[in-house]
Amino acid sequence: MSDVLLGIDLGTTSVKAVLLAADSRAVVAAHSEPTAADLSDVRGIKAKEQDPGLIIDAVNRCVEQLPRDRLQHVCRVGLTGQMHGVLFWRANTGCDWSDGDSFTPRDTSQLVTWQDGRCSSDFLSALPKPQSHLAVSTGFGCATIFWYMKHRPKFLEDFTVAGTIQDYVVSMLCGLDSCVMTPQNAASWGFFNTATNQWNENVLKAAGFPIRLLPRCAPAGALVGQTCSAWHGVPAGTPVGAALGDFQCSVYSCMSAPADAVLNISTSAQLTFALPAGFTPPDSPQIESSISYFPYFDSSYLAVAASLNGGNVLATFVETLTAWIKEFGVELSDSCMYEKLIGCALSQETSDLMVSPTILGERHDPRRLGQVTNISACNLSLGHVFRALCRGVVSNVASMMPLEHLQRAGVSRIVGSGSALARNEVLRQEVERAFPLQVDYGQNADSAVGVAMVLCDRLHNVPGNPCMFT
Numbered sequence: 001m002s003d004v005l006l007g008i009d010l011g012t013t014s015v016k017a018v019l020l021a022a023d024s025r026a027v028v029a030a031h032s033e034p035t036a037a038d039l040s041d042v043r044g045i046k047a048k049e050q051d052p053g054l055i056i057d058a059v060n061r062c063v064e065q066l067p068r069d070r071l072q073h074v075c076r077v078g079l080t081g082q083m084h085g086v087l088f089w090r091a092n093t094g095c096d097w098s099d100g101d102s103f104t105p106r107d108t109s110q111l112v113t114w115q116d117g118r119c120s121s122d123f124l125s126a127l128p129k130p131q132s133h134l135a136v137s138t139g140f141g142c143a144t145i146f147w148y149m150k151h152r153p154k155f156l157e158d159f160t161v162a163g164t165i166q167d168y169v170v171s172m173l174c175g176l177d178s179c180v181m182t183p184q185n186a187a188s189w190g191f192f193n194t195a196t197n198q199w200n201e202n203v204l205k206a207a208g209f210p211i212r213l214l215p216r217c218a219p220a221g222a223l224v225g226q227t228c229s230a231w232h233g234v235p236a237g238t239p240v241g242a243a244l245g246d247f248q249c250s251v252y253s254c255m256s257a258p259a260d261a262v263l264n265i266s267t268s269a270q271l272t273f274a275l276p277a278g279f280t281p282p283d284s285p286q287i288e289s290s291i292s293y294f295p296y297f298d299s300s301y302l303a304v305a306a307s308l309n310g311g312n313v314l315a316t317f318v319e320t321l322t323a324w325i326k327e328f329g330v331e332l333s334d335s336c337m338y339e340k341l342i343g344c345a346l347s348q349e350t351s352d353l354m355v356s357p358t359i360l361g362e363r364h365d366p367r368r369l370g371q372v373t374n375i376s377a378c379n380l381s382l383g384h385v386f387r388a389l390c391r392g393v394v395s396n397v398a399s400m401m402p403l404e405h406l407q408r409a410g411v412s413r414i415v416g417s418g419s420a421l422a423r424n425e426v427l428r429q430e431v432e433r434a435f436p437l438q439v440d441y442g443q444n445a446d447s448a449v450g451v452a453m454v455l456c457d458r459l460h461n462v463p464g465n466p467c468m469f470t
């Protein structure tokens with residue numbers, strides 16, 4: 001049987017795993033599992049945490065669903081996932097392999113995710129100024145560590161290593177006693193200079209930051225180790241790539257020309273395009289800009305409007321409706337709710353109801369929360385409300401990176417990716433209305449495919465960026 005690459009995306013809502021044929025780059029198997037790992041904010045500090053045990057359970061369930069005979073022929077493993085977040089663990093005891101061919105987390109913290117809201121604007125403005133073009137927001141790893149330094153310093157003493165959840169899985173698979181991070185994920189923590197690919201160690205040291213928790217850096221696309229044990233049939237000794245950012249991987253999976261922009265809608269939403277070779281970002285953070293510049297591969301950058309309000313807004317609406325309906329003694333599954341809501345909104349082609357859906361605020365404007373306006377007696381049906389909600393999600397992204405901005409950058413096509421978009425025709429209709437450009441939906445356009453493609457291309461020595469800018 002021929003070789004395959006295993007790509008895994010540890011998303012905020014679900015884990016996705018794919019097997020990609022090493023010779024043809026075709027997807028030969030794919031599976032996804034919900035993580036259901038959200039924890040409630042019992043301390044009332046606007047915490048958004050997830051249980052790593054439940055995330056790893058979902059990884060195990062997901063990989064187990066892939067054909068075992070193919071898993072035995074995996075020649076590279078690639079991990080990607082939700083950026084910005086931080087998990088702490090103890091070197092050498094971060095997991096337990098006693099189950100046989102899978103591991104479970106042991107001495108770890110909960111994962112503090114990108115949706116975490118514990119760092120207020122006042123808290124953030126009191127932090128040292130980063131030597132980076134990227135501003136620091138709540139939910140960014142370094143901001144969270146600063147918060148623990150101030151509010152629960154003893155907590156940090158329990159741990160020796162920190163990383164994103166995808167870095168953690170790489171470390172555990174390879175039996176590493178430290179964390180190795182690519183610039184893609186390091187930039188998402190803040191206090192990382194993407195020109196030098198180094199942490200702002202002096203700035204952080206001067207502020208008393210526990211720099212022992214900063215991961216070591218490896219280039220995006222590099223291999224960092226080999227599986228230390230057989231894992232769901234994947235042989236021990238299989239090379240594992242340093243973990244990548246999920247939005248860079250979704251772009252890699254479906255951007256085929258410099259004139260493409262990629263709109264990914266999963267739990268969050270990102271609209272992004274690649275900058276020409278030689279682009280250098282500004283010297284200092286542009287705190288109020290809705291567009292930021294994130295490292296891609298080999299010194300190149302992506303311009304991105306990263307919205308905190310994507311599919312999670314629709315999920316919150318579904319959860320709210322489910323809870324209301326339950327109060328009347330009726331229980332409906334999420335999938336039944338989505339099907340009904342999408343069906344109603346498809347029959348309601350337009351609505352004058354206006355929903356501004358920024359229930360989590362946005363990084364460039366954290367105080368601008370959601371609003372519903374122009375309510376009349378005639379626009380409150382489920383169809384109107386869900387149509388207006390979907391339009392609001394897309395319009396918000398479009399306001400962060402307007403059509404004219406895309407056109408000025410030479411973008412002539414938008415490629416859609418992410419399962420919130422793939423599963424929701426109303427969202428797709430609204431994308432096509434908001435962006436009068438060619439809009440295509442990438443087949444197999446997702447981060448799990450993207451990370452496997454990156455390693456596949458490196459295996460065959462194809463240069464890291466599929467878009468060739470000269």
Ligand SMILES: Nc1ncnc2c1ncn2[C@@H]1O[C@H](COP(=O)(O)OP(=O)(O)O)[C@@H](O)[C@H]1O
Binds near residue numbers: 013312314338424
């Ligand atoms: N049955 C469904 N039908 C349509 N959309 C759904 C359904 N279930 C979940 N979604 C949407 O998918 C989003 C999660 O997408 P997913 O790709 O799993 O996220 P992530 O990659 O962030 O883990 C949810 O926020 C919701 O908007």
Ligand SMILES: O=C(CO)[C@@H](O)[C@H](O)[C@H](O)[C@H](O)COP(=O)(O)O
Binds near residue numbers: 011267268306307
């Ligand atoms: O905020 C950014 C980039 O700045 C996001 O694009 C980044 O991809 C984060 O990983 C996401 O917010 C989480 O991804 P997802 O689970 O919503 O797919």
